Amino acid sequence: MTLRLSCLMVAGMALLTGLSACTTQQRHAWLTVFFEGVPPLEGAPQRAAAGNVAAAPVSNAAPVRVTNSIPILPHAPYIQHKCDTCHSPERPREMKGTQQDICYPCHTNVLTSLKVRHFPAQKWLCLSCHAPHLSPVAKLLREPVTTLCYTCHDSLDEKNYVHDPVKRGLCLACHTPHQSQYPGLLKQTGDSLCLGCHKPEAMEAAAGHAGIGDRKCLQCHDAHQSGKKGRLK
Ligand code: HEC
Ligand code: HEC
Ligand code: HEC
Ligand code: HEC
Ligand code: HEC
Ligand code: HEC
Ligand code: HEC
Known part of the structure; x- marks a missing residue:
């Protein structure tokens, strides 16, 4: 099995150059890892957008404004307006630190002493699979598992x-x-x-x-x- 490494390396380096190696779907998946406001792909499940709170002072923002009927499942610190556990209080559009800096203090159990680690988790690329604010998919997943794994792994559903x-x-x-x-x-x-x-x-x-x-x-x-x-x- 070969991995869609071109896309992964792009994610790892947080660069946009080289994205041409990926398909439109993958490109979109990776873009949305780094840019919350990327509009949904045609035919893709509508993701909750945080863009509507961008202009408001961070701590007073109404976190969830649902514009369609897809149920949106929020992240506890987002719905509780603990915006600056993740965002810089001075520059609300910027993050306080790396994903490890941000996620680890509240999620110490995700990576413990077990020795086999999934590469993107090991590298603290948590947001390659999870949305930070809200998601229509349980566990804040960006996509259902049925398609999430295939954003990086080749299809295992092709042979007879x-x-x-x-x-x-x-x-x-x-x-x-x-x-x-x-x-x-x-x-x-x-x-x-x-x-x-x-x-x-x-x-x-x-x-x-x-x-x-x-x-x-x-x-x-x-x-x-x-x-x-x-x-x-
Ligand atoms: C669990 C951590 C976390 C919390 C809590 C959180 N955010 Fe975010 N937020 C993120 C991450 C991660 C991004 C994406 C940043 C990136 O990819 O560069 C983001 C992006 C954003 C953006 C940019 C989105 C866009 O469309 O440009 C805004 C605005 C924003 N957050 C507002 C808020 C507000 C307001 C709150 C509190 C109600 C909040 N955030 C709480 C992690 C968080
Ligand atoms: C301020 C503390 C805090 C921070 C920072 C934080 N989380 Fe959370 N997160 C929580 C809490 C609280 C819950 C709810 C836990 C529960 O229900 O057991 C949660 C739940 C989750 C869940 C499960 C959601 C579900 O529906 O069960 C995921 C996935 C998650 N967080 C990912 C992340 C990621 C990725 C980051 C870093 C970008 C992050 N969290 C940062 C506090 C935090
Ligand atoms: C390859 C995709 C992927 C990556 C990367 C990833 N997660 Fe997850 N995570 C999942 C999936 C899938 C679930 C749902 C597991 C289930 O339902 O049994 C999950 C569940 C969770 C939960 C809910 C509690 C639990 O363990 O079921 C938390 C919290 C969480 N992840 C945090 C993180 C953090 C923090 C990181 C970064 C170190 C991270 N995840 C990286 C896919 C991922
Ligand atoms: C963000 C990209 C990404 C996503 C999404 C992703 N993976 Fe991976 N996965 C990787 C990378 C990179 C490796 C390491 C490949 C290698 O070592 O050759 C890997 C390795 C693996 C391995 C082999 C681990 C080992 O130690 O032998 C398994 C199994 C696996 N992934 C399952 C999954 C499953 C199941 C999902 C969906 C829940 C998933 N992956 C989603 C990037 C991803
Ligand atoms: C019935 C159990 C089972 C299911 C379901 C399953 N896997 Fe696996 N997977 C395995 C086993 C067992 C291995 C180790 C293979 C070996 O050692 O020969 C493996 C290995 C892998 C590897 C490492 C590379 C390789 O092919 O050996 C990846 C990546 C992977 N699985 C991804 C997935 C993804 C993505 C899905 C869902 C579409 C999935 N697996 C569903 C049992 C399963
Ligand atoms: C020595 C080789 C061998 C080993 C070891 C083996 N199998 Fe099989 N298995 C076969 C063959 C050959 C068939 C028949 C395939 C056919 O023609 O459909 C089969 C068929 C099956 C079937 C389909 C049964 C049916 O109702 O038709 C299942 C399920 C299965 N194996 C599971 C397992 C599991 C679980 C194990 C380990 C406990 C295992 N096998 C170990 C060779 C093996
Ligand atoms: C999550 C449950 C689950 C696990 C775990 C699981 N299987 Fe299966 N397996 C199934 C189901 C369901 C079928 C389809 C049964 C049927 O058609 O009667 C199946 C069918 C099979 C067959 C028959 C051929 C086929 O593809 O239909 C074989 C052989 C087989 N499994 C081997 C294995 C082996 C080897 C493992 C361990 C690596 C394993 N299974 C683990 C659920 C599972």
């Missing part, structure tokens, strides 16, 4: 045999978004990940399972997709 939870975009059935104690950001290690949903009795009938012995599921099956029936490798 796609695993049912992958097809449905349920990445978080197996992966964690920030950190994990297991390689691959997995929620479980080895066969127990698979046996959380598959019962050995129900699998016994399948041809390949006569002599599995101590061979691991992933020796024969791909976790996501394959061109071969049974998603065999």
Whole structure:
């Protein structure tokens, strides 16, 4: 799997040069990471805009003005007008510091001592996935998980045999978004990940399972997709 690194590097460096390497969708996704006011793409779910409070004194601003029927879920410090926990009190349009400076004091549990960390979380690019003020998607996500992961990762839903939870975009059935104690950001290690949903009795009938012995599921099956029936490798 190759990663859409061109886009990621752009995000990491917070530069706009080089954006031409990305598709319109990705470009938009990355632009909105750094510029809240970027208008929504045609056909994209309408995101809540904070622009309508820009002109008002920060501490007196009405934080949520909903102009359509999409429910908007606010971030606690935003709805509570704690604007200057993130914004510079002197220059309200500027941030007080880096994302790590801003997010960490209130969210010390997101990255703990677990050794496997998701690259954008490790780099404190929290806003590549989360909106700071409001979102129509739970957990302040910029997009539903079904599309969020594919803004950086190549599609896992292209071959003839796609695993049912992958097809449905349920990445978080197996992966964690920030950190994990297991390689691959997995929620479980080895066969127990698979046996959380598959019962050995129900699998016994399948041809390949006569002599599995101590061979691991992933020796024969791909976790996501394959061109071969049974998603065999
Ligand atoms: C959790 C941190 C956080 C809080 C709390 C917060 N903001 Fe923001 N705000 C941000 C971030 C991050 C951005 C995007 C900045 C960027 O990408 O450069 C932003 C952007 C903005 C912008 C620029 C948006 C635009 O469309 O140009 C305005 C205006 C703004 N915030 C106002 C407010 C007001 C008013 C409050 C309090 C009601 C508030 N913010 C509370 C983090 C926060
Ligand atoms: C002043 C403290 C404060 C700051 C700063 C802050 N948060 Fe939060 N955040 C909160 C609180 C409080 C909640 C609600 C927690 C809860 O319900 O358990 C929350 C919830 C969240 C949630 C979950 C929302 C949900 O609907 O469950 C996300 C995601 C989040 N914050 C991301 C961020 C990011 C990213 C930053 C940095 C840009 C940030 N926060 C900065 C206090 C803060
Ligand atoms: C790759 C995308 C991604 C990045 C980067 C990311 N998050 Fe998240 N975050 C998520 C997703 C997805 C969820 C929802 C998890 C769920 O529903 O089980 C989430 C949930 C949360 C929550 C709610 C509590 C929880 O753990 O479920 C908080 C708080 C949070 N993130 C803060 C942060 C902070 C702070 C950073 C930066 C260090 C960050 N996130 C970086 C995707 C991301
Ligand atoms: C902002 C870009 C971005 C987003 C969004 C994103 N990822 Fe990643 N992800 C990365 C990068 C960069 C790496 C590191 C790639 C590498 O090491 O080759 C990575 C690595 C991974 C890995 C491998 C981790 C390891 O240690 O082997 C998994 C699994 C993963 N991502 C799952 C997800 C899932 C699930 C989502 C959606 C919730 C998601 N990613 C969203 C950028 C992203
Ligand atoms: C049924 C569980 C499961 C689901 C659902 C799942 N994954 Fe995975 N994923 C895995 C396993 C297991 C690995 C480790 C593969 C290995 O070691 O051979 C992995 C590895 C990865 C990697 C690391 C690179 C690679 O291909 O090995 C990325 C990135 C990734 N998954 C992204 C995603 C995204 C995005 C989704 C949602 C569209 C998703 N995964 C859904 C189980 C799952
Ligand atoms: C979140 C639940 C879940 C997890 C975890 C899970 N699966 Fe599945 N798996 C499914 C569902 C649902 C189907 C479709 C079942 C059906 O069609 O009867 C499926 C089907 C399959 C199939 C049949 C071929 C196919 O693609 O339809 C294989 C093989 C398979 N899974 C292997 C695995 C392996 C190996 C793992 C561990 C990496 C795993 N599964 C983890 C839910 C899961
Ligand atoms: C020695 C290789 C091998 C190993 C190891 C293996 N499988 Fe399979 N599995 C197969 C073959 C071959 C099939 C039949 C594929 C087909 O033709 O549809 C199969 C079929 C399946 C099916 C579909 C069953 C059905 O109803 O048709 C599931 C689910 C499955 N395997 C899950 C697993 C899980 C979970 C593990 C780990 C506990 C595992 N497999 C380990 C080779 C293997």
